[in-house]
Amino acid sequence: MKRIVLVLLMLFITGSVVFGDYREEFEKGFLTKTWSGEQPAENFCIECHSSDRMKPELLTIAEEWKASWHAQHKIACHDCHGGDPKDASLAMSPHRGFVGKPTPAEVPDFCGKCHLGIVKQYWDSGHGKAFRASGKGPHCITCHGSHNTQKAHIDIINEQLCSKCHSYDRARTMKQALFLTEKKITELEADLDRLKSEGVFVDDETKNLFSVQAEFRTLFHSIDVDLIKNRTDDFSAKISVVDGSIKNYFKELQYRRNFSAFILLIFAGLGTTLYLFTKTPKE
């Protein structure tokens, strides 16, 4: 036995010495890097906009974007501005569709590349028509900002912002018309998060609610109070379908909890009885 142990030990020490520099895939993939966080792809936009060479007024862009709703959903610089972020020489190439800073007149269609429904509502709205006619008036950036764009919320409609151009009365009426539906959507989002945290798969409901929400948000941009009031019932009906489904999940979770608690009680009773039996003197 001692000989076997000795031979194994020698083999082990020799192996460790011989393969002492063995690295390759193992280090690359497993040990030297932590298995946490996405490995960031090389991005020359971020690199330049964070470097000392950049003009001070453009230095904050990368940080603003990182804190944005776009960044959270992996919408990167080139998705809006074009160019090739992986190649420094083509990062700002017009041949790769690069547009640095769009002019105010270009802004709605710049954002509208992705937000198709919204840009249509906007151009048909009073805001859009005024902007098209005079080149003045609110566009996307006026309300949503540019790089630090946050998740759209009904409170973007507020007196401080709207009164920059006109009185708040009409906007207030519109906000009131939107309020209940928006509140319900926010509540359902919170409910879906709770269900997810309890391990319930609510992908279909999440998609449905997102779709209703996206459609509803396009309506914000019409700034047409009558249209909003007329369509509120449609949205309520759609939301109630999702709501019903969520309520059923909660009912089901409660049933599961009660059911497993019932089984737990049976076993607890059985356990107590058995414990008393084991304490009963034998023979």
Next chain:
Amino acid sequence: MMNKMKNWLEVRIGLDELVTTFVTEQRVSKNINIFNTLGTVAFVGYMIQVISGIALVMYYIPHADHAFRSVQDIMTKVPYGWLFRQMHVVGSNLLIAAVLLHLATIFLMGNYKRPRELTWVGGVLMLIITLAFGLSGYLLPWTQLSYWATTVVTSVPTAFPVIGDFLTRLLRGGDYVSGITLSRFFALHVSILPPLFLILMVIHIALIRRIGLSGTPFGRSDDEKRPLTTYKKKTHPDGYPYYPYLFQKQALMVVGYFIVMFAIITFAPSFYFPEEATVPADPLKTPESIRPEWYLLAPYQMLKLIPNKFLGISLLIILMGVFIFWPFLDKQKEKNIFQRPVLRSVFIVIIITLLILTWWGKR
């Protein structure tokens, strides 16, 4: 009618004799304790896994495009599918804990010593197969958690020079964890590991039946004092009858196992389902925090800490070898660990080290 049936069975299988031999006339040592019931607890734990596993496999689809959805359907659409899945998931973790505890107590009580060396080796091999069950089953829901945990664990063999990459490719069926890995792990989980495990379990139980239940939780018995040259079954003529004495203890521990299981299912249903476990696998997106299952955290952390990878993996294999063949290496006749200060200290150091490594790996 009942008597007729009983008689029919008696003629063919000797029911009365079975009951007499295994229940009423069998006697166990008077100093037997609840730790001697852990083997039975583990056995019941396996049965729960088998029954719940059969229920799950009826609805599960082992394909990368459908696996996640089929598991979600089991959780939401299949009647009581959630219960079977919860029992399977919670049960797998409890089972590994029970088996580890069983081995630790056998070690502490010195019950691996002759003539029970092979019972120990079989037990450790069963533990390894149980861990393989855990590892292969972990991938099947095809979630972000299962995908990346499997990626981490299947990276380990790459530490081997020359054959390391081959081993990893063999496990994964390619360079990365993919649909092929899922098929391989499914086959491993439901058709390769179960028969292997069953064979080992039959041998394990047959050896226990043949050699007899150890009656020496502490101290040395006559059997261990003499050189072992002839077979002699361990009996306890002065002991308590198996039924109800040990049977009640076993039943109590099994019920305790169920109580823990249903307490987790009732009060912490998402305990084993963190956020990543509810998101389908995405090979292009590494989650924020990913690590292997809790029972693999200690070796995982050990490998991370040792700078020489070959040394790390070799050390792991040597430790595993020492663990499996420990009864052949431990030549001391004393069974009572309290009379063996060196072994006792080593045991405590190992347990503390394992706990620290697990905690460290979890961070």
